[in-house]
Amino acid sequence: MRALERKMIRDLLHMKGQAVAIASVIACGLAVFVGAQSTLWSLKSARDAYYERNRFSHVFSSLKRAPNPVAERALEIPGVRRVDDRIVKGVTLDVPGLTEPATAKLISYPDRGEPTLNEIHLLVGRHADPLRTGEVVAEEAFATEHGFRPGDTVDAVMNGRLQTLTIVGICLSPEYITTIQGGSLWPDDRRFAIFWMPRRQMEAAFEMEGAFNDLALSIVPGANEAEVVRRVDRLLAPYGGLGAIGRDLHLSHRFVSDELKQLQTMSVIPPSIFLGVAAFLLNVALRRLLTLQREQIAALKAFGYSSREISVHYVSLVGLIIAAGSLVGCLLGTWMGRSMTEMYAEFYRFPTTLFHVDYRVLFAGCALTFSAGCIGVLAAVRSAVRIQPAEAMRPEPPPNYEPSLIERLGWHRILPQAPRMILRELTRRPAKAIMTTLGIAFACAILIVGNFGKDAVDFLIDFQFGLQERQDASISFYEAVPARAISSMRHIEGIEAIESFRAVPARIRFSQFSRQTSLQGLGPKRELFRLLNTDGEEVDLPPDGLVLSAALARILHLEVGDRVRIEVLEGERVVREAPVVGLVDDFAGTSAYMDIRALNRLLREPPVISGAWISIREGAEESVFRELKETPVVAGVTLQRIAVEGFMDSFAENLLRMRLFNVTFACVIAIGVVYNSARVALSERGRELATLRVIGFTRGEVSTILLGELAFLTALAIPAGFAIGYGLCRFISTALETELYRIPLVLNPPTFAFAALVVVGATILSSLLVRRGIDHLDMVAVLKSRE
Amino acid sequence: MDSPPEIQAVYEAHDLTKVYHMGEVSVHALRGVDIHLYEKELIVLLGHSGSGKSTLLNILGGLDIPSSGEVFYRGNRMSDFSESELTRYRREHVGFVFQFYNLIPSLTARENVALVTEIANDPMKPEDALALVDLDERMDHFPSQMSGGEQQRVAIARAIAKQPDVLLCDEPTGALDLETGIMVLEAIDNVNRELGTTTAVITHNSVISDMAHRVIRLRDGQIESIVENEEVKPADQLNW
């Protein structure tokens, strides 16, 4: 090894504490980047491969009923590649061990051979036999939730008749990577099943011989999807078409895509913070090293080392730190990615093992890290080596201690010695003090961001189920029934309150913009289901006109007062016009609301309702559900709150894991910054401190001077961190906003307290480490050496 | 040129000045210095502290640039040297011994010497160079484990190990006691005699001048006198 390389290794060993601290910060940043990016790419490639292999369709449309030849006509639409016509029906299930009714979606499957689109992926068991009644293949989520194995049975009310279904196989489907029902934000795998049944059996059970009620299409690459959607709508309109949608409105696809978008954000924001902090730390540490080695640099130049060789020497030293951090970061990131992907696999079901590390991700991460790390130091190195060797032989002039602001204000007279020295040091180099404060503040901010997700979700659940949807269950009917049907239900023992609603699928159009949604008619008395703004204020529902979700208004580019076209997608498919009279600034969804009587009027129908919300007396749930199951008009009962609670249990576990990551990372940053600053301060002021010791200051007093500075900066950093954290959360909440939901900017006091606590803890820990250095301050050596 | 034809001038400096600007004040470190250094000779630069000795030596060694005037190294104008030529000049031709040793603290004696031999054209082995200054026993010690005299000898070994054409020493005995001072001077003297290296030694101790071929005295940034010694004494016979 060459002598210069030896020097580099020994210099590195000499500053090993700092090197480890900086490398750790780098490792964390890279780990998050690699973890999030490789999860992102793993999910993306798994999804794309799955879509490709199982021929996931591009355009979807439900309809009332059409004869089979209509499907063939869809093939003639330019740009359409394949068409698959199916029968899809909702049924009520009676699942053993589940008192409340569950619902299932039955999807027809070709009697033999593969479907042209949306092929299922059989995990265990076999395909259903078209010649046997009641055989189905079940989607895995529901089967797993109830422990169903091939051979198990479940009762279903099909077309008004009770039938026993036998699960013969368990499968996955590209259409249901996550099984979320329309109108819901969370999957309810306990109460929502998807079954595939042979076409012949479906036709028999639902009297659909020679007909279909659901169409899936794939398009050729480059085809105009919007145009295909329009043509499909035109084709199916006479057959009760409910409006075609592309993948962007397909629930499962949309959830997965939103998740990928979030991962993308996550792979950018935290790593930027980490790498920024690391660049700052490297800069401070290297500048100190260059100052200490001014004369060594001069000597090297005098011996004939070129500026380039010397630059390479120092940049390599930095490079080694970055390389060590990168190596650990890549390993840690791979591990993180694996564990995140496992986590996702609980919610998103793919047939293949997901996780793989893309070498391009590792490469990009390392390149990013090296450029961030080197940018900060190149300028410092360049100016250090540019100096004339003779000039550098002379020690740097002593720092300029002009009377600072404090002196000029006369504060020093009222401050005791130690705070005075601390304040003087801080005002002498404000830039460094600010950067150190910022570094610690970012640690604090990361902790806040880490808990933001939980605070927001807690708030959303409280908001939605405590204020907005206070019903215990919602009942849906097979078809609209006269409003008075509700009075019979009012008498079911255990139902305390009931509110009916009317819901029709409709497409709302304004100039060239349109969106398919559910148009909901609400009663005048809204206590179970309320229309609320994000600030919890109740929104008025005028006797006429539409109130839209603010998100829907944005999609349609309209304002209050505009008139929209409403194309109803069921029944006689009437087309009407109505003014928008208000907006509701809600968190989720793109709904449209009207007064129920106004809606009945608009549709020129008698007073009919589509369903009802009920509240149930405590303890009476079982009997109420039993009774409802036997009511013929009831198609299904959903209990969103229970669904969400179940979902939250598994979600909480993952949150805990993410929180652990965050706390570790924030500690690494806080310790990295504090320890590094203290080390540099100790090196810069070692002489001064040793002198103080010589003239009789105690270790404690000397420590107070050095560490008091850090304590002071930490105290400044915490409120700054609160502000930065809040700002980041605000940014994230906008960045992650999707059509499906908006994330409320809510941060609870415990989140702030926790962040402050961890930062203070990290500061104390690193102070203790540096305190050891102060205790071992070699007074004689420091004073003897020339500087 | 005024040099005897058989002896080539290694350095020729004409009307060198050097002004340092420190804020409002300018310090005139050199005010018009003309000097020649010849092949194989040993000169001593004398003068009070602040008289410009180090400044002059640094300019000759390519560590600093004059404010005005010209220096020729073997007929080449040094102000014409590019950055990389200057680096090569320092690397291949000059051995420098600094007043404050300037050893790399993180390297052992041997490694400090190797630092220079690794980039030189025809170097000695670091071990041999250290043996020349009587330090073969302490090769693997770090600077902090050595006395000032020992460190200075390492610095000399480091300067001579590359077998330079010129050896420039800035107060090599300044920080040393008498005995170690003599040892260090002996080492320099040896190199001059045995390898024929052109050598310039700065001191403010006039006793040392007895070992030189010529003694140049600086005062206030100007040459006060140049004295040629009839008899050159070896270092161990100097009268302290």
Ligand SMILES: Nc1ncnc2c1ncn2[C@@H]1O[C@H](COP(=O)(O)OP(=O)(O)O)[C@@H](O)[C@H]1O
């Ligand atoms: N880098 C510098 N900046 C300002 N003044 C300098 C610098 N180097 C030397 N000087 C001044 O130039 C003068 C000559 O210095 P120097 O050559 O080191 O003297 P000597 O080596 O004879 O003691 C002194 O007054 C010194 O203070």
Ligand SMILES: [Mg+2]
């Ligand atoms: Mg000097």
